[in-house]
Amino acid sequence: MEITIKIFRYNPEKDTRGHYETYVVEGDENDRVLDVLEHVKGKTDGSLAFRRSCAHGVCGSDAMRINGRNHLACKTLVRDVGSNITVEPVLGLKVKKDLIVDMDPFFDNYKKMLPYLINDSPLPEDGKERLQSPEQRARFDESTKCILCAACTTSCPSYWANDQYYGPAAIVAAHRFIFDSRDEGASERLHILSETDGTARCHTAYNCTEACPRDIKITKAIGEVKMAMVTGKLD
Amino acid sequence: MTQAKARTLSLSKRGMSFETFMWLFTRLTALGMYAFILVGVIGALVMGARNQMTFIEVLRWALVTNPGHVAYTNVADIAPWESVFWRLVASGMFLTASSHGMHGVIVILDDYLGGISQRKWIRILNLAAYFIIAPIGLYVIWTA
Numbered sequence: 001m002e003i004t005i006k007i008f009r010y011n012p013e014k015d016t017r018g019h020y021e022t023y024v025v026e027g028d029e030n031d032r033v034l035d036v037l038e039h040v041k042g043k044t045d046g047s048l049a050f051r052r053s054c055a056h057g058v059c060g061s062d063a064m065r066i067n068g069r070n071h072l073a074c075k076t077l078v079r080d081v082g083s084n085i086t087v088e089p090v091l092g093l094k095v096k097k098d099l100i101v102d103m104d105p106f107f108d109n110y111k112k113m114l115p116y117l118i119n120d121s122p123l124p125e126d127g128k129e130r131l132q133s134p135e136q137r138a139r140f141d142e143s144t145k146c147i148l149c150a151a152c153t154t155s156c157p158s159y160w161a162n163d164q165y166y167g168p169a170a171i172v173a174a175h176r177f178i179f180d181s182r183d184e185g186a187s188e189r190l191h192i193l194s195e196t197d198g199t200a201r202c203h204t205a206y207n208c209t210e211a212c213p214r215d216i217k218i219t220k221a222i223g224e225v226k227m228a229m230v231t232g233k234l235d
Numbered sequence: 236m237t238q239a240k241a242r243t244l245s246l247s248k249r250g251m252s253f254e255t256f257m258w259l260f261t262r263l264t265a266l267g268m269y270a271f272i273l274v275g276v277i278g279a280l281v282m283g284a285r286n287q288m289t290f291i292e293v294l295r296w297a298l299v300t301n302p303g304h305v306a307y308t309n310v311a312d313i314a315p316w317e318s319v320f321w322r323l324v325a326s327g328m329f330l331t332a333s334s335h336g337m338h339g340v341i342v343i344l345d346d347y348l349g350g351i352s353q354r355k356w357i358r359i360l361n362l363a364a365y366f367i368i369a370p371i372g373l374y375v376i377w378t379a
Contacts, residue, residue, distance in 0.1 A: 161346045187248045194252035196345060196354065203342075229255045234242035 001083060003027045005036050007048065008088040010095050018095065020086075021045075029079035033066055033087065037073060037099075050099035057213060060149030063090055064099050070151040070211040090154035092163060106150050109166045112192060113174040118185030136181040139235065143176040143221055145214040152208035152218050158201045165201040166193070168208035168218045175221045179234055190229050199226050257338050264335040271328040272297045278324075282315050300325045303379045317379075325376045330369065337365045 003025050010018035025039045034055055041048040053059040055074045062073040065088040067081050078085070093101035124130060146169060153159050153167035174193055178186045193199050199222055208218040228234055275297030284293050287309045296304045302317035310316065344357045 158346055162349055164349045165346075181242060186242075187244055190244070190249050191252075194250065194255045196254055198254065200254035200258060200342070201346060203346075226255075226258060228244075229249060230259055232244035232246065232249050234244065 001027060001029060003036055003078060003083045003085065005040065006086045007040070007098070009048075009098050011047070011097060027078060029077070031078050032074055033071070033076045033078065033081065033085060034062055034073035036078065036085065037087065049097040058147060060147035063149040063151040063154070064088065065090055070155045072149060072151065072213045075213050090150060092154045092156070092160045093150070103150065105163055106153060106167070106169065109170040110148065110173055112166060113170050114185055114189055115173040115177065117177065117180065117183055118188070119182055120184060130182040132181045139181070140176050140179040142216055143172045145216050146172050146176070147214060149213060151211040151213055155207040155211035157205055157207065158203060162197075162201065164197045166198055168202070168222065171199060171202070171222050171225055172216060172218055175225055178225060178228060186228070186234055190225070193225060194229050199229070261335060261338055264331045267331045268328065268335065271324060271331065274324055275300045278321070283310070287311070299328055301376060301379050322377055326373055329372045329376060333365065333369060333372065337361050
């Protein structure tokens with residue numbers, strides 16, 4: 001089948017602003033949008049720039065706007081978006097070249113959440129693991145699935161309006177540790193998230209939940225963090 | 236296996252920031268407004284609204300229980316509708332709704348303003364507007 005793909009192009013060395021270029025390629029409805037981009041880059045225009053790595057929905061490199069919605073190009077089939085495809089960089093982050101955006105602000109916010117286990121208590125008597133029950137592990141299972149692709153944060157209208165907002169992905173990272181029974185840093189994280197640029201900027205638009213390629217219920221997770229701030233309950 | 240014990244952070248450890256307090260305040264005032272409306276509807280029915288007012292007129296009354304909202308209906312005796320109780324209910328609804336709305340404006344503006352001083356000034360201006368509007372609203376309710 002014939003696939004028409006319109007791609008946002010921007011070269012900071014030549015262009016003062018972005019523009020679109022359209023390519024027509026032969027493909028199959030079971031091809032992924034990433035395959036179409038690879039086809040364009042490999043056979044038509046080698047200057048096209050986009051991120052990709054594992055190409056199997058695990059590394060989170062190729063988040064982009066496909067027909068107006070955030071997706072991973074490697075998990076989006078042509079048959080699901082049609083043969084007329086528009087591909088653009090995600091919103092809210094500065095475009096560096098074509099479909100590549102500057103991810104530094106995104107990861108800066110992620111780091112502010114202290115995304116690592118904090119536990120200063122002495123080790124258990126056997127000196128081995130800090131055990132937890134299957135139920136305790138299940139409590140934060142959902143938020144461990146995050147691959148930091150930024151599809152959620154860059155689909156959030158609050159983040160578009162103000163990039164000082166930590167964003168859904170950072171809050172999910174905090175959720176993963178706040179509700180971990182082995183962690184002792186919840187107080188510190190809740191203090192950070194209770195700032196003006198924390199959970200207060202979430203107005204439950206649900207864009208993040210719809211955009212997440214890992215099907216994490218992000219808005220629900222943010223709601224749980226808000227409730228933890230009010231009630232103090234971490235179970 | 237680790238003994239599962241409840242993990243709860245005390246208020247002193249988790250703190251209660253302005254944002255968290257106002258998040259709670261917004262939800263409680265929303266529930267409060269529903270309660271005021273319910274009181275208004277029930278009160279109107281008890282005072283005979285079923286035969287003397289249309290559904291729209293009852294809703295208008297319930298949103299702010301001001302006797303002026305009954306003046307042009309088929310209610311024969313307006314005296315019960317302008318009691319101190321109903322003026323108190325109207326005042327409660329007005330203050331709850333206006334403070335809820337004022338904070339809503341602050342939240343939306345905070346989305347677009349990044350600077351600390353900008354946010355501070357918006358809060359001061361909103362509070363000033365609130366303290367000007369609130370007495371005017373109460374004056375109207377108690378003199379209507």
